[in-house]
Amino acid sequence: MYAMKCSLGQHFSHGSLTPLSSVSLNPAASVLNYAQGVFEGLKAQRSDEGRILLFRPEENARRMKMGAERMCMPCPSVEQFVNAVKHTVIANRRWVPPPGKGSLYIRPLLIASGVALGLRPPPEFTFLTYASPVNSYHKSPLDLKVENKLFRAITGHGGTGGIKSIANYAPVFRAINEAKIQGFSDVLFLDAATANYIEEVSSSNVFVVKGNVISTPVADGSILPGITRKSIIELATDLGYQVMERDVEVEETLQADEVFCTGTAMGVKSVASVTYNNRRVEYKTGADSVCQKLYDTLVGIQTGLVETTKNWIVQVD
Ligand SMILES: Cc1ncc(COP(=O)(O)O)c(C=O)c1O
Structure with a gap:
């Protein structure tokens, strides 16, 4: 160390x-x-x-x-x-x-x-x-549970949801433990003010795909501004998708074609299902998903397989 x-x-x-x-x-x-x-x-x-x-x-x-x-x-x-x-x-x-x-x-x-x-x-x-x-975090696509009673961090302007404070992590344990007992892979947290908008998963950001539009919650102090998130916004825009940073309602998430998560731990990971108040919705995953395309591009750059003009890679030795 x-x-x-x-x-x-x-x-x-x-x-x-x-x-x-x-x-x-x-x-x-x-x-x-x-x-x-x-x-x-x-x-x-x-x-x-x-x-x-x-x-x-x-x-x-x-x-x-x-x-x-x-x-x-x-x-x-x-x-x-x-x-x-x-x-x-x-x-x-x-x-x-x-x-x-x-x-x-x-x-x-x-x-x-x-x-x-x-x-x-x-x-x-x-x-x-x-x-x-x-090793990689979860092998298969995620099954997420929407948590509407417990919240992740002190969110909103002036809060600490937007920083990687050590105080933001133990508060997610209870929601994750309960979700895992129920067979879910992770928890999708909502905004504490209205419990109506999606924010992020316990250690990753979330994206919602509908047609050619990819939406992700705004990083305005409530959610962590992920480095994978920032990179995916740029790569998806380069690939011709319309990327929007905006408030995303839970209901809209349930109507999406695809949902995926981004983070250092999991890279870009497809969500197979989201369950909200016992209502379970399934999404497209697999070889011709938007998520797979973005995963291949990002991981290709990270592992040196895909050439890039972006100044994102630092060689250590
Ligand atoms: C709460 C939270 N959201 C999102 C992320 C994803 O951020 P990054 O892509 O920088 O790993 C992380 C991981 O650092 C996290 O802990």
Whole structure:
């Protein structure tokens, strides 16, 4: 793992690689008591020629910076962040799976490691990156349950739904646990104000396809502005689809031709069904779906198979 420390009011300056080890924290550390922390997630893929590739890591760096500002934490610069990720990948290069067999998932983490019993930012912050090989997330298309009683994050303008705050994730466990017991793969969350519009899945963004139009909820503070989401909006537009970022009602979702999810963990993943108040609707999936076309394009770029003029790939070694 790679680690850097920084004092409140200072800038991160230098970090170092160490063997993966436990982190020692005082019980009064702000991250433990007040969830003052943000994280990121990105993947390193091995190309057919054995190169190790990162996908838009500077976007993760920028998103961490946005989150850090909201949570009153100093943050590594984009360059420091990308360097830390590269160092971590190089040190763990033997764990990057062969092409088609998975990827190395890198988890950058920024925590308030200092002590502050009172409600204020503490004197010390720690940035860490560690990594683990992963297989693809779900093998088959998703069966989603629309959750209309539990909500994902503090949403809306001024909330924290739009940042990757550590506080946004444990609140989804209950809804996911209940959905899994009922045989669903994941949960589709709604807006907390009206429970009428779809927002996102627990760790991915959602898109709805009707004819040539692809719609996705606006990233206006309630949902995480996914890097896969942003890339798919661009790729789908390049492929000639009309892409709209707008409010999408649950009812409209139930009338769609296709629904798919995007995220670092799952890439671009077809949704086989959505169930809302015991009403189950099935969608087109498979070889000639829009989702498959976008998946092939995105994953082709990420693994170096598809040539692109977009400046999205960073080679690590
Ligand atoms: C809540 C949430 N939404 C969406 C995403 C997808 O974002 P990205 O495409 O950057 O992985 C993630 C994963 O980071 C997430 O945690």
